[in-house]
Amino acid sequence: xxxxxxxxxxxxxxxxxxxxxxxxxxxxxxxxxxxxxxxxxxxxxxxxxxxxxxxxxxxxxxxxxxxxxxxxxxxxxxxxxxxxxxxxxxxxxxxxxxxxxxxxxxxxxxxxxxxxxxxxxxxxxxxxxxxxxxxxxxxxxxxxxxxxxxxxxxxxxxxxxxxxxxxxxxxxxxxxxxxxxxxxxxxxxxxxxxxxxxxxxxxxxxxxxxxxxxxxxxxxxxxxxxxxxxxxxxxxxxxxxxxxxxxxxxxxxxxxxxxxxxxxxxxxxxxxxxxxxxxxxxxxxxxxxxxxxxxxxxxxxxxxxxxxxxxxxxxxxxxxxxxxxxxxxxxxxxxxxxxxxxxxxxxxxxxxxxxxxxxxxxxxxxxxxxxxxxxxxxxxxxxxxxxxxxxxxxxxxxxxxxxxxxxxxxxxxxxxxxxxxxxxxxxxxxxxxxxx
Amino acid sequence: xxxxxxxxxxxxxxxxxxxxxxxxxxxxxxxxxxxxxxxxxxxxxxxxxxxxxxxxxxxxxxxxxxxxxxxxxxxxxxxxxxxxxxxxxxxxxxxxxxxxxxxx
Numbered sequence: 368x369x370x371x372x373x374x375x376x377x378x379x380x381x382x383x384x385x386x387x388x389x390x391x392x393x394x395x396x397x398x399x400x401x402x403x404x405x406x407x408x409x410x411x412x413x414x415x416x417x418x419x420x421x422x423x424x425x426x427x428x429x430x431x432x433x434x435x436x437x438x439x440x441x442x443x444x445x446x447x448x449x450x451x452x453x454x455x456x457x458x459x460x461x462x463x464x465x466x467x468x469x470x471x472x473x474x475x476x477x478x479x480x481x482x483x484x485x486x487x488x489x490x491x492x493x494x495x496x497x498x499x500x501x502x503x504x505x506x507x508x509x510x511x512x513x514x515x516x517x518x519x520x521x522x523x524x525x526x527x528x529x530x531x532x533x534x535x536x537x538x539x540x541x542x543x544x545x546x547x548x549x550x551x552x553x554x555x556x557x558x559x560x561x562x563x564x565x566x567x568x569x570x571x572x573x574x575x576x577x578x579x580x581x582x583x584x585x586x587x588x589x590x591x592x593x594x595x596x597x598x599x600x601x602x603x604x605x606x607x608x609x610x611x612x613x614x615x616x617x618x619x620x621x622x623x624x625x626x627x628x629x630x631x632x633x634x635x636x637x638x639x640x641x642x643x644x645x646x647x648x649x650x651x652x653x654x655x656x657x658x659x660x661x662x663x664x665x666x667x668x669x670x671x672x673x674x675x676x677x678x679x680x681x682x683x684x685x686x687x688x689x690x691x692x693x694x695x696x697x698x699x700x701x702x703x704x705x706x707x708x709x710x711x712x713x714x715x716x717x718x719x720x721x722x723x724x725x726x727x728x729x730x731x732x733x734x735x736x737x738x739x740x741x742x743x744x745x746x747x748x749x750x751x752x753x754x755x756x757x758x759x760x761x762x763x764x765x766x767x768x769x770x771x772x773x774x775x776x777x778x779x780x781x782x783x784x785x786x787x788x789x790x791x792x793x794x795x796x797x798x799x800x801x802x803x
Numbered sequence: 804x805x806x807x808x809x810x811x812x813x814x815x816x817x818x819x820x821x822x823x824x825x826x827x828x829x830x831x832x833x834x835x836x837x838x839x840x841x842x843x844x845x846x847x848x849x850x851x852x853x854x855x856x857x858x859x860x861x862x863x864x865x866x867x868x869x870x871x872x873x874x875x876x877x878x879x880x881x882x883x884x885x886x887x888x889x890x891x892x893x894x895x896x897x898x899x900x901x902x903x904x905x906x907x
Binding site (some may be wrong): 444447448451452454455456457458481484487488491493495496499503 | 818849
């Protein structure tokens with residue numbers, strides 16, 4: 368096997384390392400053939416359709432129950448939404464009506480009728496609705512599969528790393544009943560369903576690998592590094608050993624930390640200090656609190672940028688507010704975008720060493736529109752007085768002066784609109800560049 | 804037929820939970836209930852239809868009621884929109900959080 372090692376880079380979606388055997392999951396899209404039916408077959412088709420709805424309901428209720436057990440009711444909401452959609456009487460009546468009048472088989476009518484709404488939702492610019500389009504499409508496939516009385520594999524006997532082009536939320540939850548070591552997908556990003564559910568399930572995952580299913584076969588040995596977002600196919604023995612060593616160290620560290628977390632944060636001679644957590648994603652706040660953190664020392668905001676798109680002020684505000692509210696009365700230090708310019712503006716700016724050049728606050732100062740939007744969003748989230756702002760990669764005192772100027776501009780923009788925020792918000796900078 | 808214009812007040816818009824509340828209430832009445840937004844019309848008794856409207860906070864919708872109990876239906880449903888789908892608590896929060904709102 369040595370010599371065929373291949374490293375594929377993707378997006379780190381859920382932390383952790385897994386070494387194991389790949390199981391490629393290819394979900395067959397249901398085959399839909401449009402078939403004319405005779406008058407006397409109409410009742411049979413309607414019966415097939417209604418039975419499929421009932422079957423789908425019972426499947427989804429089970430998934431919902433399992434999801435609530437595993438990840439809590441908040442994360443399970445998506446299955447509740449799917450169950451509600453299955454109860455859509457208007458849609459059901461419409462489909463029955465069309466079977467009666469058009470006289471085609473049930474699956475072709477279901478496909479045609481539901482697809483109209485899927486397409487409509489997909490074409491909207493609304494991110495929320497695009498996700499709902501996926502849910503509806505997933506639901507449609509479930510009903511059609513049940514009309515055709517096919518089964519989807521969701522159980523396997525030994526522990527496996529699941530490799531798929533994409534996983535639906537239901538797949539992700541159902542697989543977790545098996546020994547799933549990790550999830551690898553071609554599609555998806557940090558905020559996609561699979562990623563969120565994998566984090567909630569504490570199963571390592573790398574998503575957005577684009578061509579993972581092309582390079583990985585069932586039975587291949589795979590290393591999944593959920594910290595770095597890479598997958599190594601058919602790794603050399605020496606690399607496997609390195610990773611096994613790393614897993615051992617992490618497990619050992621976690622075991623030690625587990626013992627420590629209940630102890631107060633103080634030194635041997637009784638001096639108390641505050642223990643803060645660093646997070647990269649709002650969801651991590653709960654875990655930080657659970658593990659004894661009194662506040663968030665660093666909230667990295669880069670995760671918000673998705674495919675080079677920076678969300679607007681309102682959207683950013685909601686994210687920052689969520690963290691500020693969860694950690695309250697603890698404090699949170701929100702760091703402005705610290706990302707290489709090449710990551711945000713692919714064509715706008717090219718340079719040889721992005722690490723030392725145009726990144727961090729330098730982008731912010733060159734693109735005040737981006738900086739001001741983020742500052743206003745952070746300021747609005749500071750209403751309870753538990754938010755501080757941190758600026759990355761600051762080199763000179765002039766930059767500090769300029770930063771302060773922009774903070775004042777953002778503040779006055781909000782004042783003009785009578786929007787309240789913490790007037791005495793604290794700001795800080797990260798000194799991390801050699802030239803500073 | 805009765806036509807009413809409403810504006811979405813709650814922060815999250817007609818997402819899953821409010822959509823479910825709306826459909827549930829509308830289904831109690833015999834009258835047909837349609838919602839129009841930017842020239843698109845959907846059946847207000849269909850959750851899939853309501854969700855696909857993507858009605859966000861501030862969106863204006865035209866509600867159409869047609870049938871024997873159209874007046875009662877119109878009254879109840881307009882009230883639900885005005886109450887912000889029980890998210891009024893959230894509305895108050897928004898004001899505190901510095902969001903502009905007409906109630907301020």
